[in-house]
Amino acid sequence: MISNKFVYSIMAGLIALFLIVLMVLPNLGVEAKNDEFSYETKLFNEKKVTTVDIEINEEDWADILKNPNKEEYKEASVTINGERIGNVAVRTKGNSSLMSVANSDSNRYSLKIDFDHYDNTQSFYGLKKLNLNNNFSDTTQMKEYVSYEMMESMGLATPDHSYMNVTVNGEDYGLMLGVEAVDETFLAKNYGSNDGFLYKPDGTGSDLKYISSDIDDYSGLNPKTNESNLDQSNILDMIDVINNGGDIEEYIDVDNMLRYFATTTALVSMDSYQGMMKHNYYLYEEDGKFSIIPWDYNMAFGGFSMGGMGDMGDRPMPEGMENMDMSKLMEGGEMQLPEGQELPEGIKGGNMLDAMTNEEIMTDEAINFDIYNPVQSTTLEDRPLLNALLENEEYLAKYEKYLEEVSTKYFTEENVSKITREVSATILTYVKADPSKFTTTEQFLAGVSGENSLAAFAGARSESILKQLSGELVIDSKSAEEDPQVDHNTEPKESPPIQSTQDDSGQSEKSEGMKPPEGFDPENMPEGMDLPEGFDPSKMPDGMGQGQMGDSGENVDPVSSMKSLALTLGSLLILLLAIFGVKKFNRRGFR
Structure with a gap:
C-alpha cells in the first residue's frame, strides 16, 4: 500500500518545483526582453x-x-x-x-x-x-x-x-x-507596456488649450496608438483640468513633466511646446496619467528664433501662420503663404537654408532666457500645461530644484565639453569626408571647443540659471509684460532650499507588492504539507505576465510576458493535479 507519507512527499516535491519555476520566471522574462530589444x-x-x-x-x-x-x-x-x-x-x-x-x-x-x-x-x-x-x-x-x-x-x-x-x-x-522612433517598441521597452495612448501633437489643439468636449475639434493631437479606442482616453479630461482647474495629479505625471520642462528650458529648445510651433513632443497616457517624451532637438541651444530662423527674435509668425503645419507651406518647391502675408525678414525668398545654418549661439537672448517665463513668441497662458505647473508653488519649487540639478550636474561646461570631445573623436573623420554636410568642418570643430562651443554655451547658460534662481539676475521679459498673470520676475526672490541629490520620483517605479497566483491559498495546504523554508507568498511577482517591473528593475516586454504566463499556467496545472491526487488518496483511505 502507498502510505500518506510517500504521497505527501511526492506532492510536496511537485509544489516545490512549481514554486521554484515561478520564482525563476522573472529572470526568464528579462532574458527575453534583452533579446527583444537588443x-x-x-x-x-x-x-x-x-x-x-x-x-x-x-x-x-x-x-x-x-x-x-x-x-x-x-x-x-x-x-x-x-x-x-x-x-x-x-x-x-x-x-x-x-x-x-x-x-x-x-x-x-x-x-x-x-x-x-x-x-x-x-x-x-x-x-x-x-x-x-x-x-x-x-x-x-x-x-x-x-x-x-x-x-x-x-x-x-x-x-x-x-x-x-x-x-x-x-x-x-x-x-x-x-x-x-517613439512607437510601440519604444513604449514597451521604457514603460513595460504599450497598451496606453500615444499622441504626437502638432497643429490644432497641440497647445493643449481647451476648445470643446469633442475630440474631433483637436485635429492636431495626432494619436499614434489605440486610434480606434480614443473614447477610453483621458486626453480631454487632462486638457480640461489644466485649463479650467482641478486635480492635475489625477491626469499628469507631474514629476516627469517638471523634469522635462526644466531640461528643455535649460537647453533653450524653443522648437517645442514652449515655442510658437507648439510641437516636437509626445504625450503617453498610461493608466490614465500622461507623461511627456522628448523629441527633436537640432534647434536647441537657442537655435530656433534666437539666431536661427533668420534671427526672428521675439517676433511672432505672420498673422494667419501661427497654427499652420510648416510642411504644408511648400507646394511645387515654392513657399505658399496666406494671401497678403510675408515671411519675416531674413528668410524671405523661400530659402531658409542659409539663414538656418549661419548661427551664433552665444547670444544674450539665449543665454539669459527667462526660466520663470520659459516661452517664446507666445505666453504662458497660451501654453496651459506649463502654466498649470508653474503657477503651483509646490511644483514651481520642484521645477527650480530640477533646474538647479541640470545646471550643476549635467549641463555644465565641463560635462558638455567631455561629451562633445568624445563625439568629435568618434565622428571627425566622417565629418571631414561628408559630401553633403550643410556647413564646414571648421564650424563643427568650433562647436567642440572655444568661445562659441556648445560647452561654452552650457557654462554661460547654467551660470545664468543659477543667478536667476538666487534672485541675483532678474529678466525683464517682454512676454511677461504682455501676460499679467506672469509675475515671477517683478522683483528679486529668495529661492527655497535646493536639494543637491536626485530623488527617485522620476524613475520607473518597482512593484510595491508581490502576490501569489489567483486561487492559490497557502492556508489550505493538504495536511502534512508545508511550503519550502524561507518561502514568503507575499513576495511572489505581482501581475505576472502583465509587463510590469519586477524586483530586478527590468521591464518585461509583452512577448516574454506571454511566455511567462504559459509557463505559470502549466506549473499551476501541475499543482492542482497534485492537490487533487492527495484528496483522492485521502478519500480512498490508503495507508
Missing part, C-alpha cells in the same frame, strides 16, 4: 559610427529626390554593419527642415527607414523604425545628441541615438544622427 547594442553604439547602406531602385530614389515633400515610401533593402535586411521602406521626413532643403540646392534629406512597413513581423533586433536625421540648422552637428544625453541624465525616457554613416546605392549620402 537593437540598443546592435545598432545604437555611441562609441562608434554605424554604417547604413541603402539599396533602392534608381528610379524610385530619383522620385524621392524630385518629390521630397510627398514623403512617399519606396521599397529598398538596408545593410547595417554588414547585416542585410530586405523588403524595407524608405522615405524623406521632416517639417521645416524638409521644406527648407526641398527649396534649396541640397539633397541632404532626413530619412525614415520602416522595417515592418511591408511585413509587420519584420524588425531589426526588435526595432521597427529608424530615423536618420540630417542635423539641419546645426553647424555643430551635436545639438540633438547632447540634448538627448541631458534628457537621459534627468531620468526621462529618451529615444536611443548614435551617429550613422549612410550610403545610397554605393554612393556616400552623409553622416546622420540615427534616432529610435
Whole structure:
C-alpha cells in the first residue's frame, strides 16, 4: 500500500518545483526582453559610427529626390554593419527642415527607414523604425545628441541615438544622427507596456488649450496608438483640468513633466511646446496619467528664433501662420503663404537654408532666457500645461530644484565639453569626408571647443540659471509684460532650499507588492504539507505576465510576458493535479 507519507512527499516535491519555476520566471522574462530589444547594442553604439547602406531602385530614389515633400515610401533593402535586411521602406521626413532643403540646392534629406512597413513581423533586433536625421540648422552637428544625453541624465525616457554613416546605392549620402522612433517598441521597452495612448501633437489643439468636449475639434493631437479606442482616453479630461482647474495629479505625471520642462528650458529648445510651433513632443497616457517624451532637438541651444530662423527674435509668425503645419507651406518647391502675408525678414525668398545654418549661439537672448517665463513668441497662458505647473508653488519649487540639478550636474561646461570631445573623436573623420554636410568642418570643430562651443554655451547658460534662481539676475521679459498673470520676475526672490541629490520620483517605479497566483491559498495546504523554508507568498511577482517591473528593475516586454504566463499556467496545472491526487488518496483511505 502507498502510505500518506510517500504521497505527501511526492506532492510536496511537485509544489516545490512549481514554486521554484515561478520564482525563476522573472529572470526568464528579462532574458527575453534583452533579446527583444537588443537593437540598443546592435545598432545604437555611441562609441562608434554605424554604417547604413541603402539599396533602392534608381528610379524610385530619383522620385524621392524630385518629390521630397510627398514623403512617399519606396521599397529598398538596408545593410547595417554588414547585416542585410530586405523588403524595407524608405522615405524623406521632416517639417521645416524638409521644406527648407526641398527649396534649396541640397539633397541632404532626413530619412525614415520602416522595417515592418511591408511585413509587420519584420524588425531589426526588435526595432521597427529608424530615423536618420540630417542635423539641419546645426553647424555643430551635436545639438540633438547632447540634448538627448541631458534628457537621459534627468531620468526621462529618451529615444536611443548614435551617429550613422549612410550610403545610397554605393554612393556616400552623409553622416546622420540615427534616432529610435517613439512607437510601440519604444513604449514597451521604457514603460513595460504599450497598451496606453500615444499622441504626437502638432497643429490644432497641440497647445493643449481647451476648445470643446469633442475630440474631433483637436485635429492636431495626432494619436499614434489605440486610434480606434480614443473614447477610453483621458486626453480631454487632462486638457480640461489644466485649463479650467482641478486635480492635475489625477491626469499628469507631474514629476516627469517638471523634469522635462526644466531640461528643455535649460537647453533653450524653443522648437517645442514652449515655442510658437507648439510641437516636437509626445504625450503617453498610461493608466490614465500622461507623461511627456522628448523629441527633436537640432534647434536647441537657442537655435530656433534666437539666431536661427533668420534671427526672428521675439517676433511672432505672420498673422494667419501661427497654427499652420510648416510642411504644408511648400507646394511645387515654392513657399505658399496666406494671401497678403510675408515671411519675416531674413528668410524671405523661400530659402531658409542659409539663414538656418549661419548661427551664433552665444547670444544674450539665449543665454539669459527667462526660466520663470520659459516661452517664446507666445505666453504662458497660451501654453496651459506649463502654466498649470508653474503657477503651483509646490511644483514651481520642484521645477527650480530640477533646474538647479541640470545646471550643476549635467549641463555644465565641463560635462558638455567631455561629451562633445568624445563625439568629435568618434565622428571627425566622417565629418571631414561628408559630401553633403550643410556647413564646414571648421564650424563643427568650433562647436567642440572655444568661445562659441556648445560647452561654452552650457557654462554661460547654467551660470545664468543659477543667478536667476538666487534672485541675483532678474529678466525683464517682454512676454511677461504682455501676460499679467506672469509675475515671477517683478522683483528679486529668495529661492527655497535646493536639494543637491536626485530623488527617485522620476524613475520607473518597482512593484510595491508581490502576490501569489489567483486561487492559490497557502492556508489550505493538504495536511502534512508545508511550503519550502524561507518561502514568503507575499513576495511572489505581482501581475505576472502583465509587463510590469519586477524586483530586478527590468521591464518585461509583452512577448516574454506571454511566455511567462504559459509557463505559470502549466506549473499551476501541475499543482492542482497534485492537490487533487492527495484528496483522492485521502478519500480512498490508503495507508
